[in-house]
Amino acid sequence: MTAFLLDVDTGIDDALALAYLAALPDTEFVSVTATPGNVDADQVAQNTLALLELCGRRGVEVAIGARAPLSVPLVTTPETHGPQGIGYAVLPEPDGQVSARNAVDLWIDHARARPGELTALITAPLTNFALALRKEPELPELLAGVVIMGGSFYHQGNTTPTAEWNTHVDPHAAKEVYAAYRGRAAAKLPVVCSLDTTERMELRPEHVRLLAEAAGASVPELVLPDQPEGRRSTSDNRVIRHLSDALRFYFEFHRLYDQGYLAHVHDFFAAGVAAGTLEYSARPATIDIETDSPLLTGTTVADYRGLWGSAPNARIVSANNPEQAFRELTAAVGSLAARLG
Numbered sequence: 001m002t003a004f005l006l007d008v009d010t011g012i013d014d015a016l017a018l019a020y021l022a023a024l025p026d027t028e029f030v031s032v033t034a035t036p037g038n039v040d041a042d043q044v045a046q047n048t049l050a051l052l053e054l055c056g057r058r059g060v061e062v063a064i065g066a067r068a069p070l071s072v073p074l075v076t077t078p079e080t081h082g083p084q085g086i087g088y089a090v091l092p093e094p095d096g097q098v099s100a101r102n103a104v105d106l107w108i109d110h111a112r113a114r115p116g117e118l119t120a121l122i123t124a125p126l127t128n129f130a131l132a133l134r135k136e137p138e139l140p141e142l143l144a145g146v147v148i149m150g151g152s153f154y155h156q157g158n159t160t161p162t163a164e165w166n167t168h169v170d171p172h173a174a175k176e177v178y179a180a181y182r183g184r185a186a187a188k189l190p191v192v193c194s195l196d197t198t199e200r201m202e203l204r205p206e207h208v209r210l211l212a213e214a215a216g217a218s219v220p221e222l223v224l225p226d227q228p229e230g231r232r233s234t235s236d237n238r239v240i241r242h243l244s245d246a247l248r249f250y251f252e253f254h255r256l257y258d259q260g261y262l263a264h265v266h267d268f269f270a271a272g273v274a275a276g277t278l279e280y281s282a283r284p285a286t287i288d289i290e291t292d293s294p295l296l297t298g299t300t301v302a303d304y305r306g307l308w309g310s311a312p313n314a315r316i317v318s319a320n321n322p323e324q325a326f327r328e329l330t331a332a333v334g335s336l337a338a339r340l341g
């Protein structure tokens, strides 16, 4: 059983990550917190609650912490994830309410109550995590481990030519987080899923078709490049219908940027790394973030060779296996969708 503290900015690929983790039989959602990024914090929390309910995880506490990055104004990305953050999907109103508790306090309270037991997964800007580390500097020791989706090293950025979205939204938070991990034991260092490997996770129309087939949907789920943009799924399976509508938007966005009719599902990969279900390898490195240069702000730099003379503060994923990952996704989410109808 893996017990998770999650921090998300749901988000199409965050939604897929949540659906995947919800599909695993041995996953406990201790709490899921919302950081503003893809959409604002209230919308993230609503999306997350609705998504968890859709995926059969009612009653999970969803809380908001920061409402803006530490030192720069919030920029959201409706062009990437749609006006509500879930592409063309319109999620049902959740029955549950967003918690009145603060996300940062929640993380600290849970981590102190269950030292060494909780795995943290952050698929959002690092704002809430940086605030939690300010308040509880021993958080790295209290957590079993942490997986972060963020950064871009020997790979072009997806927000500026050199910067990745999560890090670019709150570069100061990222800088604080990696500084907080300096000098920690190797086993405690964050596992960092950067664009170098998450952009290898190219989800394609064929994967949507296979997912619907695994769910036992009555008609083939065909999301095709020559169909009119914005066409909505008519699947009789609710989970498939929502994921398909979300992914169609993501396919169209990637096509617009000449990446093909596909979707980079960054956060799903990070979720699988955190759950221990996806194949990967990682290399120790020292990470720092550029926060001052107008040209390079949000750019992540990795020192793999100790040139800065400081000990590693992260383990950067250096290889992964998209084929295995998509087989695993189809099987897990397909059987969840079949069960929930």
Ligand code: BDR
Binding pocket: 011, 012, 013, 014, 038, 080, 123, 124, 149, 158, 164, 165, 166, 266, 267
């Ligand atoms: C990251 O940015 C967000 O838009 C995605 O949800 C993912 O977490 C990829 O750069």
Ligand code: CA
Binding pocket: 008, 009, 010, 011, 013, 014, 038, 123, 124, 267
């Ligand atoms: Ca995200």
